[in-house]
Amino acid sequence: MRNLSLRRAVTAGAVTILALGGAAALGAGPAYAKANSQVTVVHGIPGQAVDVYVNGKKTVPNFQPGKVAGPLSLPAGQYDIALTKPGDAIGDALLTVDDAEVPGGANISLVAHLNAEGQPALTPFVNDTAKLAAGKARLIVRHAAAAPAVDIRAGGKPVFEGVTNGKEGKADLDAGTVSADVVLAGSDTRVLGPADLDLKEGTATIVYAVGSAEAKSLDIVTQTIDGLHSAPGGVPSGDGGRADGNGSLPWYGIGAVGILLALFGLTRLATGRR
């Protein structure tokens, strides 16, 4: 016990020193130092490859529909983003977004897609990267298609209802395979799927519904974020009690002998004096 608590004290001390050292290092650095954000770019506009420019610099050349690029590690700040036809000048961009706000320390997906009216749009989504409980997987479904409100079903049951363009549904589920499909909200009219989604434990799977219902180009694009796993709550592995004190019995035995001897001696001492 004594050793254990000493070890803990030493560990605690080391942690304290590290924390203080860290604080000192931070204090010495610039006050605005903030963690970069991880930015993933998702291409959900059918039929049009693009060059992606960030602050005037070509960052993802010839980016094909259905692909996912990144993550880019970007400091917090405002960014000008432009999409051009491959090789076109930035002045002839198909789509530009100026002063897009990127906060610090976030995980963001920047999605090029069609809005509900069928026009190209660039929508940022903040990804939930909170740790998952052991055994769980996160499913995030985003409506990024020129289509009306939809219900997303898993195993035939609606899990997200009435999701509209630019919105998402999100749930932490048991890890494993689910069969998912997308129907027009409140109906059984299937517009996408069914598709088997392999929801990996400790991973967020983000599914984008993209394309256009009218042009019959609806499809899905998926992105995954791993490393969100946690350890189990505990490892209960015995309820019999047979292993109580495994290994340390001899010392208890010697202690008991000592106590008996002491008692015996004291008794003799007491009776001898009488």
Next chain:
Amino acid sequence: MSSRLAASVAALGVALAVTAGVVACQSQPAADFGAPAVTGPASPAASAVGVPVRDGRPPRTATTEAPARLRIPALKLDAAVDAVGIDAATGDFAVPPSVDRVGWYRYGPGFAAKAGSIVVAGHVDSAAEGKGAFFKLGALNAGDEVTLVGPDGREQAFEVIARERYRKTAIPLDKYFARDGSPRLTLITCGGPFDAKTRHYRDNVVVTAEPAP
């Protein structure tokens, strides 16, 4: 018996009891050895060239290879390994109820893992079935051999490098269930004093083994 002799006997008794008490207390953590070398993943070389682009089709999870048997010659143990996950009711590791089987954590690294901790947990005992496969786990020593047998009979040899005991309330499970760092095999069971009222052991015993050279 003279009173002097009786006093000496009493003194000897006290000395023995105190020494034994102190040694018993100190010997519990001192019985631990080694600290599993847990190294972080090598930081990927900073790539200045281009942004990685992936296909957005739904990913197919590569199936992790499940170990089939665990052999520990020093304990005369040759146990079947079940692939297990989480007990939905408690959020705990779902250790196989049968005490002669052990459970491999199927969400973590598998048989052929190149990185991270392959976790196998087993009962020390159970009220219903008696002594478990890991009854003697705490008796393993540095250098003892542990063999994991793969689904196709392939064997992977490991060598014990650490044995530790923690109160269940203080065990750093994140470290033992890490999916990165150097490849290692982590064996977990229960130990320490048993509380007959709650029918739980106070501690977990953890043995760490690394791939044999």
